[in-house]
Amino acid sequence: MTTMPLILAPMQGLTERLFRHTFHQCFNGAFDYAISPFLSLTHGNLNDAWDKIDDVLPAHNTDSIPVVPQILGKETDEFVALANRLYDIGYHEVNWNIGCPMRRVAGKHRGSGILPYPNEVQAVLDGIIPKIKPALSIKMRLGYYDDAEISKIIPILNQYPIANITIHPRTGKQQYGGSVNLDRLAEILPDIKHPVIYNGDIRTVDQYHAVLHRFPQIAGVMIGRGALYNPTLPSQIKSKTYHDNASSLFIDQLIANIMNLPIPDQGKIRKIKEYWCLLWQSTKATEAQSKIVLRSATLDEVTTAIKKITTFAAN
Ligand SMILES: Cc1cc2nc3c(=O)[nH]c(=O)nc-3n(C[C@H](O)[C@H](O)[C@H](O)COP(=O)(O)O)c2cc1C
Structure with missing residues (x-):
């Protein structure tokens, strides 16, 4: 039985509260927690994000997988306001999305589009960390254009208190194509002082164990599509019993x-x-x-x- 946290990945349009609730009904305890699909500060507009707040309202998430709300955006004032509202309704952690590869997002230096610009990452962290009440975790890729980009981001992240960093070892340009770059992950892991959660392409129990074997220092594993290709996968990983059907x-x-x-x-x-x-x-x-x-x-x-x-x- 593994004690490593197993986390449901945020997937816009898929892992919203309906899915999380259903998953909890059928496979109670298989996932330890979930990161919500992102609440977007598009155009710095807090209301856009608030429109989607339903998904993470505590009252809508009682009989469900515990959830950490995710924020996409780089406008520091709005980020702080949203994070603190989330804290006030009961969330002690928020997750910053700097991994989204969608072109219309990345083109505006949001999601993984901010990764080629270490100064911008630093400016956001400087602007939010002293002012937000919840802890901050991060979900990111190796870079946007190039997997070398993360080497300039890590020393910045190391300067701040960050609960954990989930890494999906692809570039934004790759979207979901090609393969995850485990060799690059192996190179950078020793440089990161925060707990790292692995995410990407885990579809079988063997793949899960292979990742743990290669990266014994990781602090958790996040699974997205694998939980839809095979909803029993998290239970299998946790050695929980489940119905044949x-x-x-x-x-x-x-x-x-x-x-x-x-x-x-x-x-x-x-x-x-x-x-x-x-x-x-x-x-x-x-x-x-x-x-x-x-x-x-x-x-x-x-x-x-x-x-x-x-x-x-x-x-
Ligand atoms: C349809 C879809 C929507 C996604 N939405 C989000 C999102 O809102 N926030 C985020 O950080 N990642 C998002 N992702 C990325 C996933 O969280 C995850 O990083 C990616 O699917 C790789 O993990 P997997 O191979 O286990 O699926 C999305 C992925 C897909 C396929």
Whole structure:
């Protein structure tokens, strides 16, 4: 049984409270905590971030995986205001996203787009650390253009109190393509004085153990897509028991929870299909069978097509 914290990765549109709640219902305790999808300070506008606050309101997260809210942005005054509001509603840690690779984000030196500019990273930390009430953790990549960039960021991060740093060892330019650069991670790890959490491409228990074996100094592991390709993976890693048919039961529960959302059918269909794009891999469906779901037009057709597959998996 591992005691290493296992953390659910933030995935915009996927690991929101509905997913975290469903995961908790089906696999209680498999993840120790989650980082929320980012609250964005786009254009320095606190209201944009506040619009999405529903996702992390404590009242909406009671029967769920504990969550640490994540903030995307570099406007220090707004960052401080948001972090302190989050503290006031009960959060003792916030996570700063300097890993997002999306071009429209990175182009404005946000997310991983700030990594080529160490002075800007320093300016943000100088502006926020003395003023925020919650602890700060960070989620980042090796760089934006180049994996050398992190070497100039580490000495800056080392100057500040930071709870932990999650590293997804790709560059922003790579998006999610190519492979994670474990050799580069090995080079830089000794230079980082804060606890480091590993994130990226863990899809099997063996891959999890390989990362721990190669990097025994890491303080935790974060899993994103792997938890949708195989929802039982976190339980397997934690040596927790689960039902033989647990992935299908999870899909059924997720759909049941989506059906209860107060949104129009089209919204429900869109949500179910977004999850299905990853979740189908946890079923026995072939790719061709899985596409029937994506081609289905009505809510009834979509749920019937999925039910056929999850029921088949149960037999
Ligand atoms: C659809 C999608 C949305 C994401 N949204 C966020 C986000 O809001 N904040 C963040 O820090 N990372 C985000 N990520 C990155 C993931 O947290 C994670 O770093 C990445 O998927 C690699 O880990 P994995 O291989 O375990 O999935 C997102 C990734 C995906 C695929």
